[in-house]
Each structure stands twice: as structure tokens, then as C-alpha cells.
Amino acid sequence: MSSDGRAKQLNNIYPGDQFKISLDDNHNLKKIIYKPVSANPMIITYSKKRFRFLTINVQPTAGITHSTIVITKSLNYDAKEFGIEAEIIKLMVDNFSWELDFRRDLSKGDKFILAWNGSDKPLAMIYVGNRRTISLFSYKDAKGKTNYYQVNGKTLNDSFFFAPLKYDRISSGFQKRRFHPIKKTWKSHRGTDFAAPQGRPIYAAAKGIIRHVAVLSGYGNVVYIDHGTHLTTVYAHMARFEKGLRSGHRVSKGQVIGYVGSTGMSTGPHLHYEIRVDGVHKDPEKYSPPKQLNVPQGSMAEFVRVAKEVLAKLNI
Ligand SMILES: [Zn+2]
Structure with a gap:
């Protein structure tokens, strides 16, 4: 091991330093x-009776270290190549997907800095x-839960309207099985029907990215909006789409x-509204999506101070 200069780092192991050891299928190393408390992590591999040392590229900046992932293909691919753990990649995707369409918005050379x-x-x-x-900064709330907040103290996700329009009444609720008035068969109704006059405006229930603007036989004129990676809302039977609305x-x-209209399989003007979580339909009358969170007023000054310090140290 002493043949590699970096191995000398192992002569000085301190309390708090962490080791994660993985074995192959034959239980060989x-x-x-190796994650030292006060230096860059190191990956030590062993094959063909040789140790190899790879220091993970994190650059120390007065008290904090940072890793810069440069996009060549996708966040998932490049972060994994860089050695970022799956859990952290998920954290990045869950947060940034509220503002970034990973399929369209990322370009080669874009950077993610941790x-x-x-x-x-x-x-x-x-x-x-x-x-x-x-820019997102971690903040641990009173319950000990860490979330990521913008420098204005708000998380990147959005709170949802209960109803995405001014409606007269709920004409049909979410039901596992109901007798379909047109198909004359038992079918599930996986959304909420808001009765409203023809032509009444329909709003995005929360900020998001338009996934589909489509004309389907059942849903008629329908819009799908993605809100982050987990939530999708669906708006069906529209008379018409807002001008210029495009997916992406x-x-x-x-x-x-x-x-509001009655296009597709519909008996009268109403909005058929759905909320899906990871593809699973939820009852919009019962399910409340996570709300946007705020750093408490009393903690804002310190939060902003740290955020600005980080940005200054990283020259952003
Ligand atoms: Zn419906």
C-alpha cells in the first residue's frame, strides 16, 4: 500500500473518520x-492483488468542501459517474424537478454544485x-427534518389549490366503482368532477411543467401538468386550451x-380533475399534496447569512 503516496493518509486516522467496506460475491475485498472528517473522501479498490486510490474530487473552500458535477449526458448519469450516492441524487431530482424539466432544460456544460x-x-x-x-440551502426545522430552501426562505415546491377553477358544485366524486352514464358499465371514477358553466377558466393547481396537451377519446381536450417528480395533475373535457400552451x-x-367544456366522454360542462402521486390516483377531495415550507421568521437572518456566505465562497 505504501507504494502510493495517498496511502500515507491512512497513517493518520482520527475518531469520526468513516470506512465503508464492500465485498464481491465471493466475499473478497x-x-x-474512506471518509475522513477533515479531508476529501477516498475510494480504495482492490483487484489483481493491487490497491488503487482515488481521491474524490471535492475542493475545500474555507470550512466547506464542494463537488461540481458537470452535465455531459444527464444528472443521473453524471452524478453517478462522479460518485454521488443514489440518495443524494434523488434529493437533487426531487427538489430541482419543481423548476427544471430534466428532459428538456439541461444542456451539456450545465453544473450542479454540492x-x-x-x-x-x-x-x-x-x-x-x-x-x-x-440555489437551495439546507435548513433543519424544529422537528429535526432537513429540507432545502431558496434564499428567500421558501422551499422550491408549491402549495396546491383545492380546486383549479371557480366551480358551482362537485357533480361526481372519486369512486373505486361507479355506473358510467355513457358506457352503461361499472367503472372506477378516479378524479373529481367540478360542474361549472361552459367557458369558465381553468387554472394550474400549482406551478409545474406541462407534460401533455392532448385530445383523447375519453378525456377530450386534456392537459397533464407535472409538479416535481412525484405529482401530476390532469384536467379533462376542456372546451379549448389556453392559446400557445405547449408541453414543456x-x-x-x-x-x-x-x-370548461364537455369534450370527450362527458354528459355536460364540467372539469374532470385528477391528482396522481407516482402514477397512483388520489382522491382530490381527501388528499392534500405537501405544502410549500418557510424558514421561520426568527431563523431567517441566520439562514440568509449562511446562504450568502456559501455563495460568496463558491463565487456564485
Ligand atoms: Zn370525471
Whole structure:
């Protein structure tokens, strides 16, 4: 081991330093991940009776370290190549997907910067793209839960309207089985029907990215909006779409996306509204999506101070 200069680092192991040891299928040593408290992590691999040392590229910046992932293919691919753990990649995707369409918005050369201060989760996650920068900072709330907040103290997700229009009444609720008035068969009704006059505006229930603008036989004129990676809302039977609405567009909460109608399989003007979580239909009358969170007023000054310090240290 002494043949590699980096191995000398192992002569000085301190309390708190972490080792993760992985074995192959034959229980032979495959890899050791060494995470010292005060230096860059190191991956030690063993094959063909040789140890190899790879220091993970994190650059120390006065008290914090940071890793810069440069996009060549996709966040998932490049972060994995860089050695970022799956759990952290998921954290990045869950947060940034509220503002970024990973299929369309990322370009080669865009960067994700993770700033670390010794804990398991990054202190900050920053996207630096051609056109915009999105900076998120960790904050642990009174319940001990860490979330990521913008410098304005708000999480990147959005709170939802209960109903995405001014409706007269709920004409049909979410039901596992109901007798379909047109098909004359028992069928589940996996959304809420809001009765409203023809032509009344329909709003995006929360900010998101338009996934589909489509004309389908059952749903008629229908819009699908993705809100982050887990939530999708569906708006069916529209008379017409708002002009210029295209898939891939970002919409804000309350933005008009179309107008009440009775297109597709429908008996009268209403909005058929669905909420899906990871593809599973939820009852919009009962299910409340997670709300946008705020850093408490009393903690804002300190939160902003740390956020600005991180940005300054990273030259952002
Ligand atoms: Zn319906």
C-alpha cells in the first residue's frame, strides 16, 4: 500500500473518520470508501492483488468542501459517474424537478454544485445553467427534518389549490366503482368532477411543467401538468386550451391553461380533475399534496447569512 503516496493518509486516522467496506460475491475485498472528517473522501479498490486510490474530487473552500458535477449526458448519469450516492441524487431530482424539466432544460456544460460541511446531506445544492441559477440551502426545522430552501426562505415546491377553477358544485366524486352514464358499465371514477358553466377558466393547481396537451377519446381536450417528480395533475373535457400552451412549458400556480367544456366522454360542462402521486390516483377531495415550507421568521437572518456566505465562497 505504501507504494502510493495517498496511502500515507491512512497513517493518520482520527475518531469520526468513516470506512465503508464492500465485498464481491465471493466475499473478497472489492472496495473501501474512506471518509475522513477533515479531508476529501477516498475510494480504495482492490483487484489483481493491487490497491488503487482515488481521491474524490471535492475542493475545500474555507470550512466547506464542494463537488461540481458537470452535465455531459444527464444528472443521473453524471452524478453517478462522479460518485454521488443514489440518495443524494434523488434529493437533487426531487427538489430541482419543481423548476427544471430534466428532459428538456439541461444542456451539456450545465453544473450542479454540492456544498458540504461534514454532514451526510449537502449544505447547499446549486444548479448553474446557461440561463439561470437555482440555489437551495439546507435548513433543519424544529422537528429535526432537513429540507432545502431558496434564499428567500421558501422551499422550491408549491402549495396546491383545492380546486383549479371557480366551480358551482362537485357533480361526481372519486369512486373505486361507479355506473358510467355513457358506457352503461361499472367503472372506477378516479378524479373529481367540478360542474361549472361552459367557458369558465381553468387554472394550474400549482406551478409545474406541462407534460401533455392532448385530445383523447375519453378525456377530450386534456392537459397533464407535472409538479416535481412525484405529482401530476390532469384536467379533462376542456372546451379549448389556453392559446400557445405547449408541453414543456412552465406554468405558475393560477395560470389559465384552458376553459370548461364537455369534450370527450362527458354528459355536460364540467372539469374532470385528477391528482396522481407516482402514477397512483388520489382522491382530490381527501388528499392534500405537501405544502410549500418557510424558514421561520426568527431563523431567517441566520439562514440568509449562511446562504450568502456559501455563495460568496463558491463565487456564485
Ligand atoms: Zn370525471
